[in-house]
Amino acid sequence: MARLASLPMYALPEIAEATESLWGAIARRLVALGLEDVPLTLRHDLDCRQLWRDPHLLFGQSCGYPLMTEFRGCLRAVAAPLYSAPGCSGATHCSFFIVSRDSAARSLADLRGGRFAFNSRTSNSGYNLARLAFAPLAAEGRFFGEVVESGSHETSLTLVAEAKADCAAIDCVTHALLARHRPALVAATRILGRSAASPALPFVTAAGADDRTVAALRNALAAVMADPALAETRRAMLLLGVVPAENTDYRVVLDYEAAAREHSYDRLA
Numbered sequence: 001m002a003r004l005a006s007l008p009m010y011a012l013p014e015i016a017e018a019t020e021s022l023w024g025a026i027a028r029r030l031v032a033l034g035l036e037d038v039p040l041t042l043r044h045d046l047d048c049r050q051l052w053r054d055p056h057l058l059f060g061q062s063c064g065y066p067l068m069t070e071f072r073g074c075l076r077a078v079a080a081p082l083y084s085a086p087g088c089s090g091a092t093h094c095s096f097f098i099v100s101r102d103s104a105a106r107s108l109a110d111l112r113g114g115r116f117a118f119n120s121r122t123s124n125s126g127y128n129l130a131r132l133a134f135a136p137l138a139a140e141g142r143f144f145g146e147v148v149e150s151g152s153h154e155t156s157l158t159l160v161a162e163a164k165a166d167c168a169a170i171d172c173v174t175h176a177l178l179a180r181h182r183p184a185l186v187a188a189t190r191i192l193g194r195s196a197a198s199p200a201l202p203f204v205t206a207a208g209a210d211d212r213t214v215a216a217l218r219n220a221l222a223a224v225m226a227d228p229a230l231a232e233t234r235r236a237m238l239l240l241g242v243v244p245a246e247n248t249d250y251r252v253v254l255d256y257e258a259a260a261r262e263h264s265y266d267r268l269a
Contacts, residue, residue, distance in 0.1 A: 003058035006043040006051050009201050010173060014181045018236035025230055029220035057206040059217060064199050064250040065124035076209055077202040078217045080245040083238045087172025087194060091243050095125045095169040095195040098160050101188050108193055109137055113145040114166030116268060117156040124253050125171035126153060127268060129195035132256040135265035142269050154178060161188035176238055198253060202245050218244055
């Protein structure tokens with residue numbers, strides 16, 4: 001079976017053209033480096049769970065938490081992106097705790113008993129980092145009156161904007177993209193606080209990829225990040241560059257999980 005490539009993590013329609021352009025440049029570089037069976041276009045018909053389990057994955061992007069938990073042994077980190085979004089520093093990002101513009105909350109503690117929206121229980125930015133932040137505030141394993149799984153960061157933000165949830169933890173890169181392309185939605189909310197820093201969402205390949213393939217991917221990524229002709233493409237995606245990464249660089253997400261469990265706060269509740 002042919003290899004595949006897909007970049008579903010920040011897949012706003014407004015940056016789809018830029019995302020395709022970035023991959024096209026990477027693919028051409030890989031072909032020039034002698035890599036075989038390089039897909040020239042991105043796949044859009046696979047969800048993340050299918051993508052991350054596929055042994056034919058050549059290039060993708062994953063969340064750091066599933067990389068180290070459910071999909072451990074399926075994926076190999078290639079590089080960590082550097083983003084220009086507020087909340088990012090070097091190869092790290094964070095989540096913003098978002099409330100409605102008119103919310104009376106002035107601290108995380110003020111949200112006790114409220115309704116919290118998260119994108120997925122397997123999300124580092126939407127769930128794991130939030131669990132870490134609220135764990136010290138929990139009593140007997142509970143803090144919120146209700147939690148709701150929304151399916152996406154944009155939906156979580158919409159629930160908050162429409163006063164259907166009191167708070168959500170939104171990946172700061174997603175937040176910056178939505179601020180650019182959904183300004184009315186973001187304007188209906190405000191940032192209450194931010195999470196601990198965490199490694200940015202890694203570019204990955206299948207765990208079975210050999211060192212030659214990983215080296216070629218890193219070479220291609222470095223080249224496209226330095227190419228002046230792709231400056232607008234990178235700007236559209238908020239990309240500043242990349243640094244090489246290994247799975248071990250993401251152990252901190254497990255440390256955050258363990259820290260929450262020390263407060264008997266295994267799950268958002």
